[in-house]
Amino acid sequence: MTQTPIDLLLSELPATRTTVALSEGSDPRVVAGALAAHQAGIADVILVGGTDAVRAELASQGASDGNGVAIHDPATSDLTQDFAAAFFDLRKHKGVDEEAACKAVEIPLIYAAMLVRLGHAAGTVGGAVATTSDVVRTAIQVIGKAPDAAMVSSFFLMIPPTNATEHGRAMLYSDCGLVIDPNSDELAAIASASANSCKALMRQEPKIAMLSFSTKGSARHVKVTKVTDALAKLRTDRPDLSADGELQFDAAFVPSVGQSKAPGSEVAGHANVMIFPDLDAGNIGYKITQRLGGYSAIGPILQGLAKPANDLSRGCVADDVTQMIAVTILQALANP
Ligand SMILES: CC(C)(COP(=O)(O)OP(=O)(O)OC[C@H]1O[C@@H](n2cnc3c(N)ncnc32)[C@H](O)[C@@H]1OP(=O)(O)O)[C@@H](O)C(=O)NCCC(=O)NCCS
Numbered sequence: 001m002t003q004t005p006i007d008l009l010l011s012e013l014p015a016t017r018t019t020v021a022l023s024e025g026s027d028p029r030v031v032a033g034a035l036a037a038h039q040a041g042i043a044d045v046i047l048v049g050g051t052d053a054v055r056a057e058l059a060s061q062g063a064s065d066g067n068g069v070a071i072h073d074p075a076t077s078d079l080t081q082d083f084a085a086a087f088f089d090l091r092k093h094k095g096v097d098e099e100a101a102c103k104a105v106e107i108p109l110i111y112a113a114m115l116v117r118l119g120h121a122a123g124t125v126g127g128a129v130a131t132t133s134d135v136v137r138t139a140i141q142v143i144g145k146a147p148d149a150a151m152v153s154s155f156f157l158m159i160p161p162t163n164a165t166e167h168g169r170a171m172l173y174s175d176c177g178l179v180i181d182p183n184s185d186e187l188a189a190i191a192s193a194s195a196n197s198c199k200a201l202m203r204q205e206p207k208i209a210m211l212s213f214s215t216k217g218s219a220r221h222v223k224v225t226k227v228t229d230a231l232a233k234l235r236t237d238r239p240d241l242s243a244d245g246e247l248q249f250d251a252a253f254v255p256s257v258g259q260s261k262a263p264g265s266e267v268a269g270h271a272n273v274m275i276f277p278d279l280d281a282g283n284i285g286y287k288i289t290q291r292l293g294g295y296s297a298i299g300p301i302l303q304g305l306a307k308p309a310n311d312l313s314r315g316c317v318a319d320d321v322t323q324m325i326a327v328t329i330l331q332a333l334a335n336p
């Protein structure tokens with residue numbers, strides 16, 4: 001049975017609880033998912049923008065500020081004034097003035113990211129209501145790119161159903177949520193970051209497939225060249241990694257097809273990191289795997305940020321929120 005991030009986290013829970021901020025603290029799926037994470041011993045949570053009805057619901061389940069489930073209202077929080085000053089410092093070079101900074105930190109998405117930036121929470125999760133663009137833009141602007149990262153990108157952990165087909169396995173898909181049309185250098189950076197995420201969150205050695213509509217020269221096109229250039233750059237930058245391309249999905253996934261289309265490849269037929277050539281392919285590909293293949297899609301998980309901030313699909317359910325809280329903690333523990 002494939003290990004999910006929750007299984008992983010429960011098997012190596014740290015002695016002290018980690019706090020995660022949820023920016024959509026009045027959404028019923030977020031409240032239920034956060035409460036489940038708290039009750040499973042996974043995390044302390046801050047529900048940003050939780051209403052009185054949420055407070056009553058939490059109280060009815062024995063959860064409160066005193067025992068690790070807090071509600072913050074950005075309009076009345078003691079922290080908001082400090083957050084406004086810090087946000088002004090951060091964004092004044094972009095023309096943000098003090099008044100605009102005060103207004104900005106009352107937006108729950110920004111307030112939650114400030115909780116992370118200033119160390120009140122280890123990471124944040126949003127996107128059950130907000131679009132990916134808004135979640136990602138806020139994370140990049142407030143939390144920022146990690147100094148050693150080339151860029152911020154995203155991935156999904158794809159967890160097979162119990163009745164998966166013969167070759168069903170856990171895989172990492174990237175980029176299915178953020179970088180719209182990467183050039184070959186950016187595609188190589190996405191693959192490199194995804195390999196690190198595979199080690200940190202799947203605890204597997206990455207086998208990276210650079211996906212295309214062509215396998216090993218079966219088609220010639222500028223879009224194929226982009227992928228082969230990305231593979232060459234990846235191999236130069238990260239000789240430690242096992243990567244191959246360009247590969248069609250069947251050649252990357254099914255051992256017999258991999259052997260016939262890309263004979264001798266270590267990766268073909270056995271890939272666990274699937275790098276899509278652009279966001280059209282990635283976003284459509286993950287949703288097909290999820291909706292037709294029955295895989296659970298955990299993401300979009302962001303990589304390359306200074307501290308964890310993660311997105312949800314607006315079609316998420318409470319279990320997705322709990323999973324994403326576990327992912328956020330695993331990322332925080334991997335990069336303390
Ligand atoms: C990520 C995204 C929001 C960037 O937003 P944007 O407003 O177009 O970006 P801009 O080019 O105006 O840049 C905004 C800031 O983010 C930075 N930035 C943008 N993309 C970045 C990346 N991948 N990595 C690091 N920084 C990035 C820019 O440098 C800029 O920083 P600044 O404000 O300090 O100057 C945009 O690429 C996007 O919308 N992606 C698709 C999201 C989506 O709809 N996904 C489908 C559903 S999951």
Ligand SMILES: CC(=O)OP(=O)(O)O
Nearest residue numbers: 177300312313314315
């Ligand atoms: C990741 C993604 O596609 O998000 P949404 O379904 O919210 O657009």
